[in-house]
Amino acid sequence: MSAAIEARALRRTFGDFEAVAGIDLDVEYGEIYGFLGPNGAGKSTTVKMLCTLLGISSGSASVAGFDVASQPSDIRLRIGVALQDSSIDGKQTGREMLNLQGRLYGLGKADITSRMDDVIGLVDIGDAIDNRVDSYSGGMKRRLDLAMSLIHRPQVLFLDEPTTGLDPASRSSVWTEVRRLNREYGMTIFLTTQYLEEADELAGRVGIIANGLIEAEGAPGALKREIGTDLIQAEVDGDVEAAAEALRAIDGIDEVQTHNNELALVTADGAAVIAQVAVALDGCGVPVRSLTLRTPTLDDVYLHVTGTHFGGDDTFADESADENDLETTS
Amino acid sequence: MTTTAAPAEPGDTSANPTEYQPLARRASALHDFVTTASRSIRGIFREPEFFIPAFIVPVFFFAVNVGALQDFAQQSGAVDDFKAFQLPVAIIFAVTGISRASALVTDIQSGYFDRLLLTPIRRPMLLLGLMAADIVSIIMLTIPVLVLGLVLGVSFTTGILGMVVFIAYGALWGLAFAGFPYAIALKTGNPAAVNSSFILFFPFAFLTTSFLPKEALTGWLSTVATYNPVTYVLDGLRSLITEGWEWATLAEGIAFTLALMVFSFGLASLAMRGRIRRG
Numbered sequence: 001m002s003a004a005i006e007a008r009a010l011r012r013t014f015g016d017f018e019a020v021a022g023i024d025l026d027v028e029y030g031e032i033y034g035f036l037g038p039n040g041a042g043k044s045t046t047v048k049m050l051c052t053l054l055g056i057s058s059g060s061a062s063v064a065g066f067d068v069a070s071q072p073s074d075i076r077l078r079i080g081v082a083l084q085d086s087s088i089d090g091k092q093t094g095r096e097m098l099n100l101q102g103r104l105y106g107l108g109k110a111d112i113t114s115r116m117d118d119v120i121g122l123v124d125i126g127d128a129i130d131n132r133v134d135s136y137s138g139g140m141k142r143r144l145d146l147a148m149s150l151i152h153r154p155q156v157l158f159l160d161e162p163t164t165g166l167d168p169a170s171r172s173s174v175w176t177e178v179r180r181l182n183r184e185y186g187m188t189i190f191l192t193t194q195y196l197e198e199a200d201e202l203a204g205r206v207g208i209i210a211n212g213l214i215e216a217e218g219a220p221g222a223l224k225r226e227i228g229t230d231l232i233q234a235e236v237d238g239d240v241e242a243a244a245e246a247l248r249a250i251d252g253i254d255e256v257q258t259h260n261n262e263l264a265l266v267t268a269d270g271a272a273v274i275a276q277v278a279v280a281l282d283g284c285g286v287p288v289r290s291l292t293l294r295t296p297t298l299d300d301v302y303l304h305v306t307g308t309h310f311g312g313d314d315t316f317a318d319e320s321a322d323e324n325d326l327e328t329t330s
Numbered sequence: 331m332t333t334t335a336a337p338a339e340p341g342d343t344s345a346n347p348t349e350y351q352p353l354a355r356r357a358s359a360l361h362d363f364v365t366t367a368s369r370s371i372r373g374i375f376r377e378p379e380f381f382i383p384a385f386i387v388p389v390f391f392f393a394v395n396v397g398a399l400q401d402f403a404q405q406s407g408a409v410d411d412f413k414a415f416q417l418p419v420a421i422i423f424a425v426t427g428i429s430r431a432s433a434l435v436t437d438i439q440s441g442y443f444d445r446l447l448l449t450p451i452r453r454p455m456l457l458l459g460l461m462a463a464d465i466v467s468i469i470m471l472t473i474p475v476l477v478l479g480l481v482l483g484v485s486f487t488t489g490i491l492g493m494v495v496f497i498a499y500g501a502l503w504g505l506a507f508a509g510f511p512y513a514i515a516l517k518t519g520n521p522a523a524v525n526s527s528f529i530l531f532f533p534f535a536f537l538t539t540s541f542l543p544k545e546a547l548t549g550w551l552s553t554v555a556t557y558n559p560v561t562y563v564l565d566g567l568r569s570l571i572t573e574g575w576e577w578a579t580l581a582e583g584i585a586f587t588l589a590l591m592v593f594s595f596g597l598a599s600l601a602m603r604g605r606i607r608r609g
Contacts, residue, residue: 087441106357153341
């Protein structure tokens with residue numbers, strides 16, 4: 001049985017610009033796959049190709065067992081898509097939009113009535129469902145957008161940055177619904193996000209995309225473990241390079257990265273070495289403003305594989321990164 | 331004895347993925363058309379501001395043209411009944427450029443057009459649904475202008491049936507012209523560009539027999555009017571008022587109108603293909 005989503009050397013160019021530079025994907029049925037990357041990384045372009053909205057420049061891809069280039073109609077019957085911006089006609093009411101969406105998918109009256117009852121609960125906006133969408137808040141629009149993408153009970157659901165711009169409460173409600181759809185209906189969900197927390201919270205596996213290439217892929221926990229059990233972060237004044245040199249001499253420190261006046265230390269056992277770190281910093285005469293021990297986050301994973309902070313342009317000076325530490329798919 | 335599991339219900343995503351039957355299906359062309367048309371027509375009635383200028387312009391020109399030129403035109407013998415001569419011009423002014431292209435641009439900019447493209451609906455229905463709304467808009471504009479003409483004393487030699495044909499004739503012309511703003515909307519996705527498509531209205535509406543019959547036109551204007559399809563549409567409309575059922579005149583206007591429609595909607599179709607290809 002083929003995967004829910006497969007891509008091989010998938011590539012898309014716009015003139016000379018290579019938005020997606022040849023990616024491979026395998027998303028199994030029933031999986032929530034998080035596609036993580038900053039703005040401009042190639043997430044939305046990938047989604048648009050997989051959804052048949054954008055032609056591919058080269059390579060191949062299939063969704064629900066159908067080829068995106070030669071069988072787009074079969075794919076459209078089986079996928080639901082909530083694109084990055086809420087794609088809604090503001091002149092219609094919420095109920096009209098849901099009804100229209102059902103008709104666009106060829107549903108009969110009985111099916112539309114039944115499905116609307118189901119998805120209106122998701123929108124959770126009470127009587128406002130009969131108000132024009134123009135009057136909705138951003139959160140209400142996103143929830144309606146999600147409900148519209150579910151009206152035909154798709155097999156594979158694409159969510160392109162579903163919570164961008166939402167307040168924390170609305171974000172939480174979308175997360176709850178995504179989990180429920182996956183748990184109760186076994187729906188395959190391909191989720192793009194620029195929020196590390198969102199990918200961490202929802203996705204069974206994560207692909208990190210940067211500059212059109214998947215730089216790392218795996219379960220969030222596994223990805224974090226790959227770069228070390230613990231991280232020690234130190235914010236210092238003075239000569240950062242001198243401090244880094246002193247820290248590299250400590251047994252048990254696997255890696256030292258510097259970024260402006262910050263030091264990031266990768267270690268298997270932070271509690272065992274943090275005292276030595278404090279002593280070493282004191283010994284080299286560098287004033288310490290803060291010293292923190294924590295477990296790695298996806299931001300640390302992103303930093304490790306791309307050399308930049310997630311969402312930031314500053315390059316980390318990676319002194320000892322081993323490029324083979326992670327399952328690198330590019 | 332072996333038992334087999336019941337087949338998965340349509341839309342049951344919890345079933346074995348290979349047994350998934352989509353709840354969605356490709357509907358009939360008629361269903362697609364009714365779906366897109368009903369949405370577009372509903373949109374008209376939610377934008378009443380759309381009709382105000384579209385109604386004022388033809389009434390204004392009708393009043394000014396009749397007030398300024400009626401005596402001159404009738405006394406010179408060029409025209410017997412200048413109000414009857416001007417009523418078709420008012421209709422052309424009312425319906426030329428009327429389209430849902432601005433709504434299409436809004437859909438493109440909001441991303442709703444992409445959402446429509448993600449559904450299994452037939453692509454041509456996205457345009458045909460808008461055209462249905464255009465016909466409704468045009469008829470809604472034509473009827474008051476026609477009533478105004480009747481109130482001012484214009485009478486139809488072809489009677490009520492002639493008035494119905496008159497409205498349909500004007501609607502066909504309005505629809506033929508609507509392909510241009512749709513082509514611009516699909517090509518650019520830019521509201522300013524769509525608004526500027528109004529400029530196409532001027533050569534069509536003024537370089538013709540708007541103010542005087544063709545025999546009274548001279549020089550280059552006479553030549554341009556000969557090739558302007560509006561000349562033949564006006565001839566057809568005027569014949570319904572003053573001449574009776576002149577089938578050859580009517581057919582000539584329809585032929586020019588259909589030719590323009592093929593051209594303008596050909597451009598719109600190409601623009602849509604380009605937009606779908608570009609994504």
